[in-house]
Amino acid sequence: MSEPHAAVAAAAAVSELPFDVVYLAIGATAWTVAWLKFRAWRRDPSSGLLVVALAIAAPAGSFLVAAPVVYRLVDRVTHVGNLATLLVYLGITGFSAAAVVLALIWTPPEERTGDRVWDASRAGIRRRVRTRLAVFGVLAPLMAVLFAVGGAGSPETPLTFDTTFARVPAIACFLALYQGAFAFALIDIGRVCHGHAGRLPAGWLRRGIRLLAYGSVTACGYVLCKIAAIGAAAAGVGGLEWLSTAAGPAFAAAGALLITAGFAGPAAAAWARRRRDYRALRPLWDLVYRADRRLALEAPATPWTERIALRDLEWRTTRRGLEIRDGQLTLRPWVDPAAVASGTRIAERAGLGDAERAALVVAVALRSAVDALASGRPPRPREEQAALPGLDADPAEERAHLVRVSLGLDGPLTAEALAAAAGPGPV
Numbered sequence: 001m002s003e004p005h006a007a008v009a010a011a012a013a014v015s016e017l018p019f020d021v022v023y024l025a026i027g028a029t030a031w032t033v034a035w036l037k038f039r040a041w042r043r044d045p046s047s048g049l050l051v052v053a054l055a056i057a058a059p060a061g062s063f064l065v066a067a068p069v070v071y072r073l074v075d076r077v078t079h080v081g082n083l084a085t086l087l088v089y090l091g092i093t094g095f096s097a098a099a100v101v102l103a104l105i106w107t108p109p110e111e112r113t114g115d116r117v118w119d120a121s122r123a124g125i126r127r128r129v130r131t132r133l134a135v136f137g138v139l140a141p142l143m144a145v146l147f148a149v150g151g152a153g154s155p156e157t158p159l160t161f162d163t164t165f166a167r168v169p170a171i172a173c174f175l176a177l178y179q180g181a182f183a184f185a186l187i188d189i190g191r192v193c194h195g196h197a198g199r200l201p202a203g204w205l206r207r208g209i210r211l212l213a214y215g216s217v218t219a220c221g222y223v224l225c226k227i228a229a230i231g232a233a234a235a236g237v238g239g240l241e242w243l244s245t246a247a248g249p250a251f252a253a254a255g256a257l258l259i260t261a262g263f264a265g266p267a268a269a270a271w272a273r274r275r276r277d278y279r280a281l282r283p284l285w286d287l288v289y290r291a292d293r294r295l296a297l298e299a300p301a302t303p304w305t306e307r308i309a310l311r312d313l314e315w316r317t318t319r320r321g322l323e324i325r326d327g328q329l330t331l332r333p334w335v336d337p338a339a340v341a342s343g344t345r346i347a348e349r350a351g352l353g354d355a356e357r358a359a360l361v362v363a364v365a366l367r368s369a370v371d372a373l374a375s376g377r378p379p380r381p382r383e384e385q386a387a388l389p390g391l392d393a394d395p396a397e398e399r400a401h402l403v404r405v406s407l408g409l410d411g412p413l414t415a416e417a418l419a420a421a422a423g424p425g426p427v
Contacts, residue, residue: 016068019159019249023067026256030060033264040267048105055098056263059256062091068158081153085161089178090140096185097136099216101129103185103192139181146174159245162226166233175230183223186255190216193262204269211262219255222248274313277403279306281320284366284406288327291370295323295330321399328362328388331369333379337386339368339421346417358389359404364417367409 037053064070071084104125150170157164165171193213200206229244288295301309309316343364347357365388390401408414 016158020067020069022249022253023063024070026253026260027060027062027064027067030056030063030256030260033260033267034060036267037263048102051098051101051105052263055095055102056260058091058094058098059259062088062095063256065091066158071158072156075156081156082161084158085152086144086147089174090143093136093140093143093178093181096181097133099185099189100132100136103188104128104132106192106196136181139177143174143177146170146177150174159249160241162230162244163233163241166230167236172230172234175226179223179226179230183220186216186220186223189213190220204266208262208264208266211258211265213262215255215258215260215262217255218251218258221251222255225251271313274317275309277399278309278313278317278320280403281317281324281406282306283409284324284402285320285327287366287370287409288324288331291327291373292330295326317399321402324402325398328366328391331366331373332385332388333382334369334372334377335365335380335386335388336368336372336421337384339364339418340386340388342421343414343417346413346420350413355401355404359401359408360411360413360417362388362390362401362405363408363411363414364421366405367414367418368421 034053034057037049037056041049041053065074065084066088071088074084074087075081147170150165150168152161152165152168152171155164162175166175190213193209193216197206197209197213200209225243225248229240229242229248232238232240232243286300289300340361343361344357347360352360365386390398390405393401
């Protein structure tokens with residue numbers, strides 16, 4: 001390579017470095033989220049979760065390929081100039097297809113029946129999904145044909161393809177189809193997410209859906225900037241290339257980050273909640289494990305091992321809850337009715353709600369049972385055993401109940417109830 005060409009190449013590499021960093025970072029982040037969604041789909045297959053995973057994976061791949069360093073690598077490996085542009089735009093078109101399917105799954109407002117999530121198995125929804133997918137099934141190969149007919153093989157233009165070839169009729173049509181499909185999908189999913197979020201209760205799911213709506217609106221700025229830049233280039237008007245090379249990518253990056261956060265936020269919150277519950281149940285599990293070590297499938301994890309537990313938290317937490325329940329039933333013959341009555345009185349005096357009252361009573365009862373078992377007292381006959389609250393809790397409420405019990409084992413009200421049940425000590 002001659003010195004002038006080497007200098008030009010070096011200058012181009014430096015100017016493209018920010019795009020490399022931003023695009024690769026967004027692509028890697030989105031692929032991580034997509035991988036987690038695919039893992040969740042494999043554990044619990046559902047059409048909605050699969051569409052979400054594909055909606056994240058398709059643009060994630062596009063951002064990786066759009067990084068100039070990867071863009072040029074694709075062209076060198078395939079020996080087809082600007083082929084990376086076609087791959088990037090087909091990936092975004094894949095997102096558009098997934099987005100319009102999600103817009104159907106996430107309930108059109110006029111057809112809602114009060115449920116939060118649409119039943120995607122209904123015949124009407126399946127028919128509309130097939131129709132939209134058929135449109136995109138025709139659109140993708142048509143875009144490839146127009147790209148090939150346009151002959152945009154050179155020069156290689158990682159960041160300026162749109163404005164460089166805007167005056168080629170086939171490429172202009174290719175760009176119009178891509179931008180039109182993308183704009184339709186963004187408006188469709190943004191509209192549905194905005195309405196859907198308004199009907200959800202406060203929480204991470206509503207925040208995530210709103211982030212999807214905000215991200216879709218933000219990404220529309222990319223479409224507007226691109227259309228303006230392409231139109232100006234096609235008309236021979238110069239000076240507006242920055243809309244395509246700077247403003248448009250900025251809107252796209254911001255929209256992608258918001259959409260990725262919208263998909264990842266609720267999942268991350270659910271993971272954090274599972275991990276918090278898993279660790280919060282440890283004191284209660286230790287209590288029943290000391291009473292009967294046959295209840296556990298394995299020895300207790302060390303504190304350090306428990307701190308770094310990151311995987312299979314749902315299974316771990318569910319198993320821990322089941323072992324606690326088994327321990328509670330095992331300890332029931334040693335529960336002191338006086339402790340149950342004492343816990344009930346103190347809960348009423350403290351003005352606790354129903355859930356907190358039940359947790360306090362169970363915490364006091366289990367502490368009294370472990371003490372009785374350790375002291376060698378005989379078990380009570382079935383007709384004298386105290387009935388504990390929470391045994392008939394719904395599965396959705398059971399874990400929260402056990403967490404409250406675990407957190408209250410060493411609380412001051414529990415200690416007060418146990419002291420009251422034990423009566424006055426020797427003088």
